Amino acid sequence: MDKNSATHYADIIEATTKLDVHLFDDKAKLFYSKTGLVIPRFQNLPTGHHLLRSLKDYSITNCLHYRTAAQLEYLALRLGTDDSLFGACLVGPFLSQPISSSQIDQILVANQLTISDRHQLTQLYNELPILSKKDITQTSALLTNLFAKPFIPPKLVNTRTSQASMQTPISQRVNxxxxxxxxxxxxxxxxxxxxxxxxxxxxxxxxxxxxxxxxxxxxxxxxxxxxxxxxxxxxxxxxxxxxxxxxxxxxxxxxxxxxxxxxxxxxxxxxxxxxxxxxxxxxxxxxxxxxxxxxxxxxxxxxxxxxxxxxxxxxxxxxx
Structure with missing residues (x-):
């Protein structure tokens, strides 16, 4: 897995899932980042060093799902092989359930944040996609299968097909x-x-x-x-x-x-x-x-x- 292939796959993941995608090399340096969110200063992304430490003992088929203290959720994947760590892929943040006002208050207290931070945090939660358990599992499967092989550029071939009539008879009776x-x-x-x-x-x-x-x-x-x-x-x-x-x-x-x-x-x-x-x-x-x-x-x-x-x-x- 090289950086070129990893970048192509990151583009596919971002376009397909609409989630933010970040890639780190083996030195924990960020070399790819595509995001549509503005993360408050007090909720920065997990560092590359933290990701590499977390992933080094896992196989490339293991996709880590973890939650921060502010209930922001991410998927992380080891890049490379089981014997050689090339880097890490981080996807998110997202939520697995809506965050209520009372939960936001608890997060503020637990993270020693101020009331002035509440608006930014609320705005972030309102912008985050909510993934079901099935969505998370399917996204994990997409990550592990994409990064398992080198990228192969597609060759698009245009074909012509006849269009059938789109008109359908209107039924006057209700089943x-x-x-x-x-x-x-x-x-x-x-x-x-x-x-x-x-x-x-x-x-x-x-x-x-x-x-x-x-x-x-x-x-x-x-x-x-x-x-x-x-x-x-x-x-x-x-x-x-x-x-x-x-x-x-x-x-x-x-x-x-x-x-x-x-x-x-x-x-x-x-x-x-x-x-x-x-x-x-x-x-x-x-x-x-x-x-x-x-x-x-x-x-x-x-x-x-x-x-x-x-x-x-x-x-x-x-x-x-």
Whole structure:
């Protein structure tokens, strides 16, 4: 494995996974780096020396998955052979699950960071892709198999094919089985939104598996674009949850913050599995928000007072 081959493979990995890729030589010097993220100064990349020490006792078929103190996750691979260490490949950062506001607070305390660092850290988490366990496994397989052999440049050959008619007859009848599934899905969506609007955490937990099935069922809505299809239904779910939370008595200020966060996260995802995981987390977080902050059962005056105090929490508040 030479630097030229390693660089070609790094380009393929970055283009395919949309993850940041970094290559280090056997002297721990960075010789390739392609990144779309701005990492805060207090969360710098793992050093080349640290990577080489971590990888020296592992085979080239072992892909290390590790997590930093700030919950940033990476995949690392030894370059070269089992007998000769050529360098290291680092892929990431990414997340395996969304980071909540309370987790960010815990990370700040554990890493002795200041409140002023919170905004940068929150922004970073919102930009990171969320990979499912399957995504991580497949990315690891891609890394170990690519770097196992020298790079072979492809030769593209253009061919002409006849295009069949894209028109399909429009059916006027609905299949009874399909009709039943559609009606069941709409009822399930209504039940989920009712659970969100009432902050019913016990009930919402029962919808996690059915929700994944609903999200997956929309993957064929746009032909040959399953990811775009699932992103679209995830955006719809975000809107429905936002409306349900408002109907549940949550102040729009709190709803808007969560809605914006998940809108960014949805667009950042690169796999259907990650979107399924994210949508389930979104449903739970909106329900938790209603459970914790809803003021529906209070009188209008008390409700306004509670909203004012919560919105201005941490700032001077007086009766004047």
């Amino acid at each position: 009874p089985i399909k009709q039943s599934l559609i009606e069941r899905r709409y009822q399930m969506e209504a039940d989920m939104m009712q659970a969100v609007s009432t902050g019913n955490l016990a009930k919402i937990d029962r919808f996690m598996t059915p929700l994944t099935e609903i999200v997956t069922s929309f993957s064929t809505r746009i032909p040959n674009a399953p990811l775009r299809s699932v992103k679209n239904i995830s955006f719809v779910s975000n809107t429905l949850c936002r409306i349900a939370a408002r109907n549940g008595g949550v102040n729009p200020v709190f709803i808007d913050s969560i809605s914006e966060k998940f809108a960014v996260l949805i667009e950042k995802q690169n796999t259907v599995g990650a979107l399924e995981h994210l949508t389930a987390a979104m449903l739970l977080e909106y329900t938790q928000l209603v459970h914790d902050t809803a003021t529906t059962n209070f009188s209008p005056i008390i409700k306004r007072a509670i909203d004012f105090i919560m919105i201005n929490l941490g700032h001077p508040v007086s009766l004047k």
